[in-house]
Amino acid sequence: MMTIPDAAGLRVTPFEPRSAPPEQRLAVGRLLRDAAAFASPEDPPLVPEKEALGLTQLGPDEHTEHAVVWSGDEALGYARLGCDLKQNTHMAHVRVIVHPDARRQGLGTRLWAALRDVAMREGRRVVIAGTTSRSPAGEAFARHLGAEEALANRQSQLDLNALDDDLLARWQTRPDGDPYRLHVWRTIPDGYLARMADMMMVMNTAPRGDLDMEDWTITPEMIRAWDKMIDAQGEVRFLMATEDTRSGQLDAYTEVFWLPERAALVYQGATGVRPSARGLGLGKWVKAAMLEHVRAQCPGARFVRTSNANVNEAMLGINVALGFEPWARFTEWQLKLS
Known part of the structure; x- marks a missing residue:
């Protein structure tokens, strides 16, 4: 105390x-x-x-x-x-x-x-903040300031010991002649950097609720700056991406973050599938492959935690099928300044 x-x-x-x-x-x-x-x-x-x-x-x-x-x-x-x-x-x-x-x-x-x-x-003229139901004082404070709920998210957690190995195998089984190739990187190679920046911008299609926010542009320079910050922190970032070998275009990706000093907990970052490639099982593929990779490459990892907008039914459906369970409510608040 x-x-x-x-x-x-x-x-x-x-x-x-x-x-x-x-x-x-x-x-x-x-x-x-x-x-x-x-x-x-x-x-x-x-x-x-x-x-x-x-x-x-x-x-x-x-x-x-x-x-x-x-x-x-x-x-x-x-x-x-x-x-x-x-x-x-x-x-x-x-x-x-x-x-x-x-x-x-x-x-x-x-x-x-x-x-x-x-x-x-x-x-x-707009200020955005986030609160978690794990700390109710934050939600009360946001309301006290006059902020409005702009986007409600479900934070979910997966127990890696409870994974269904048969499900992981099915989701990673690809059809004969499949043109897609799966990459796994800690650092994105220079030859893929521009393509990965373009792929990351698919997150502009994720639900925004009432947030007064325009599309973001991601550049290779941004990614390299983020790489340096991750390395400085001693954090491990694994990124998986699917490449259409016919065109070289990246059509899906997912990433996780893990700090050895907090080994039990892995944070799931963004997962995105290009709109033109949805319905091909790419999202399930990268999610299943990444969870197997985490079990093999993150010693001591026990839980994976993620956050999805409540209205993002497609990604929530994938996570629920994998065994993610509700952990907390995360709310993005918006306060307009006059």
């Missing part, structure tokens, strides 16, 4: 992770660990050193602003505003975290107010 001073005497201060002393970054990393453990105590704990490093990482054309509430050397609250400088320039993403022992004292409201002012100065 952390000793919390009178919140009235605490100030929100700007924070620049890249120039901040390492001990301050680590203090924010400990805050993120404690907040995550409070919401999901059964999960492997976050690694504060990894979280501290993540604070310093920026994607191409990304701009961030940070704020912290300090109590001596400890971070009681942290907020981050992220903006893209070239795409969707009307919007920003925000994250507000308050230590579980320091909640209900107005720190979150003060952190939000500081970043709201930044967003408005930069001309951002």
